[in-house]
Amino acid sequence: MNDQTLTRRRFLRVAGVVGLAPLCSLHAAASASKENWSEAFARALERDPMLLGWRSVPADRLRCEARIEGRLPEELQGTFYRNGPAVLERFGTRYRHWFEGDGMLQAFRFDGRGISHRAHVLATPKLTREAAANRRLGSGFATRADGGTGPSRPDDLNVANTSILDHHGELLALWEGGSASVIDRETLAWRGFKVWGESLGGLPFTAHPKVESDGTVWAFGYSFAPVPAIILYHIAPDGTLRRAHRIDVGPMGMVHDFVVTARHLVIVIPPLVFEPSPDDEVLLDALVWRPALGSRVLVVDKRDFDTHRWHQLPAGFGFHHGNGWEDEDGVIRFDHCVAPDATLVTETMRDIMRGMLRQPPPETYTRITLRPDGRSEVDDTGEEEEFPRIAPAVTGRRNRYVYTVGAPSSEAAGWRLRQVVKRNQETGERETFDYGPGTIAEEHVFVPRPVPRVEDDGWLIGAYLDYARKSSGISVFDARSVTDGPVARASLDYALPLALHGAFSPV
Template identity: 45%
Template sequence: MTRMTVMPCDRRTLLRAAAGAALLAGVPLKPLLAAADLAATDGDDWAAAFDAALARDPSLIGWQGNGVERDVADAAVSGAWPAELRGAFYRNGPGSQSVGGRRYRHWFDGDGLVHRWGIGGGRVSYRARYVATRKRMAEAAAGRALTGAFGTHWDGLPFGTPPDAMNPANISVLPLAGKLLALWEAGSAYDLDPATLATAGERVWRRDLAGMPFSAHPKTDPDGTVWNFGVDYPSGRLFVWRVGADGALKRCAEIPERHPGMLHDMAVTERHILFLLAPYTIDPARWGTVPFLDAHRWQPDAPLRAVAVDKDTLAVVRRWELPAGFGFHFGNAWEEADGTIRCDFCLAPDAGLVDRTLRLVMRGERADSAPPRITLITLHPDGRTAVEPLSAGLAEFPRVDPRMVGRRNRALFHLERRVDGTGPWLGAVVRRDMETGAVDRYDHPPGIIAEEMVFVPRPGSQAEGDGWLLGTVLAVGETADRSRTGLALFDAARLSAGPVAQAWLDAPLPLGFHGAFAPA
């Protein structure tokens, strides 16, 4: 093994960072413009194109971006909400997809809208508030866009905006020591009140770390330790955060590895942090002249690099090379006695999902891209690797029982398309047995779009997989104004039986990204 020196964080090098990345989906579609052509169509009326498409296809309502702040004391409940299930389910995502009358050009660009579903006593309440970021407050005061975004840039705006000036805080949430953090990829976390969702301001972990990127996919060990990362763009310097269960910063340091490109997620084993670094990296010649997304170039002949970092020393201890591939999300990772690391990851052969599919949906178009599939990746100590696809087609948003993070898990939960291929986007909830390969699944009726489900352990139980899956669904009506969003609860051991309980609003919510449950 090669061990290398760990370098401390340097805030000054991070202030030139650009925007970060986020999430997923996938549907069939027609050929489209090259990314550079899309970035150059400043005069095109994306809002009019989207509205016309929405009138034909109500399933696009989740990308309209007309999220509103509201409170609902009692959602319309059905089924039996378990008495022992008490707490709050939070989800984050882009709530508004326009600013100053201009529509964003990528799903990842809109301002963060955090949703809170309060659960207890058989009742479900709902609250939504926008994160009062620097960006949102400044643009509201100006009545116009002041900065570009991950996949959008308009004429007349500067490039090279400092990351926290363009931070929409729109990707995920982290309940931590009685607080709630709203997370983005390339800038500060925002502190929110977990009950009211009022924004308290940017989280400053330590004065010299103000503005350091704290990414949107932290991993929490079973003992409550939180691990996260941040990337400095365009240099690709990679930083690791360690935060205690009490919410106090334990460490932030640069590791001896660089990745000047998109990095959305990481995994942890009991001893290591694992990164998969895709060959989708920044072209220095384009940096500072196009949106962050369009500065990237796919390199099909370059490897997907796997890097293992020792949790104690933050030294890189192993590296592997795999065939080119791209993905957003890990389910879990674990390590065997001989040092072999295995992980499940949503792997696609290229980056078409992020640079085509999730961009064109903002114009109401559906663009073909190679779908990510649940894939088991094996990394041997001697450098050998193996890649084994587990799902036949599109699969995303993998989750495990949080008590199994970093340990060998048997149950993996994720979303897929309906088994008959009908219905918009992701419509099936799946439990996959990682030992036998057996699958238990529930296919929502056509017209239901499922969002990421989170696992909630049953109080008092220690058995893996004993608990519930909880997440939101968008029911698409015959017309967009007849759609609505609901919260669905499944017994995680019997998904095929369908939801055991649901709670419905009277209107649709914008589709979001990631969520978390905080027990009462």
């Protein structure tokens, strides 16, 4: 069978083996913990306003005109969408992990003069069914249901809370455990699950698809059971699926992001692996840190998904890559914001939900080189950074700049990410802007000018939580001069829970 050919046989093969997520095989019913996390969080919030970032959003819909300081660039017109976990407490029970929060889509509308803000909790089937039953219906990543039956498929738990893909006129809310969700860009309403092809409904689809400059989309999904596997998606610029393929990978770790180069897809599988035991009640219980496995790197030929090879890296856990590219001699280079272990996901993001900040080892900006002969090299800058973004035009190609949020010191107390960072990969130069104490910097997205002349000819747009003033906002930087600070800041009438990722649509 030609790998380029879309066939029913191939889709059935892909879907039949990977169609069930491990969540479904774990126990759904268990007695809830005696500790009241809602009360514990409320008490902690009174002492520490930083925790506003993890307070459940006060209403399903919010709207205001932002107060602008500075001057908005007139050419910057369009909508900045953001997505993140926002409903963090329901039916008197607080979720046991930040990542389980029901998603809320935000739209910041730039009209050249001002910015209006709308936020809309997504009425996913999961949220709608729970509202009708007036209780939680299934155990999630870390929260056990109070009785009842478990979910029958991954999308029964789909909270659509992680990221945004705006592609070929379609706005999608992404969640890596299951399907992408189609969103009405005018009303921000949830419209349905995206089905890429026959028999692919409900399969996991990453929150970090890569869009090349011609509009081609590469994506993956991962599944722990019944077969540990990676699904690959190749989507044409017109939004139609060209290929889907499954690769069985052995011990499967939690994989959040990946890298594309001119010729390859690169997927780092960390040793936070799925090892279920009879006592496990939620998926988080079944994720075990096995550093002896190291981090395994799957390198797949974009032209032929059956052709792939493996590299080995030291054990580490990271969420995000900025970019990757490939030299003419086949050497692959990419970056990773990576920590020495998975404390961030297994403990920190759980305990923050009861108002406890357990500092994880920092994720540091690290450059990785994979050589065609199988050797690999790791260059850790030691600088704590997260949420790397690049100019969209250089996706998969050698980039000079990467934009991250960083920490002034890995020793600082509280939530440390409060800086905006611009890295020059060629000179090693690192420019920073520090929001200062009392503020958390969220992801900052590069938006090119309508006709960019150089790679950094554009703006950086990013959210922040000013917990000292109990207000959320967004900043606009001239990407060529990050150190000068924002050219405009737009503050909202309310403080929002921290979101995860965003995308700017110039329409």
